[in-house]
């Protein structure tokens with residue numbers, strides 16, 4: 001029996017299945033549903049502050065074993 005390889009969230013320590021793939025700086029990051037919601041909430045706050053905000057303006061903080069966080073960076 002072969003085990004299907006399920007892609008999991010890129011967040012360090014998160015083992016949830018990927019729900020969304022985010023492409024930043026030519027790299028692909030897997031985001032699970034919970035973390036995706038979290039990112040969207042953050043973007044909503046930034047959109048209020050700056051007028052607009054998009055996922056492409058997130059900047060990943062990479063650590064060994066995954067991504068620690070995505071920081072918002074305008075422009």
Ligand SMILES: [Zn+2]
Nearest residue numbers: 009014032035
């Ligand atoms: Zn996750």
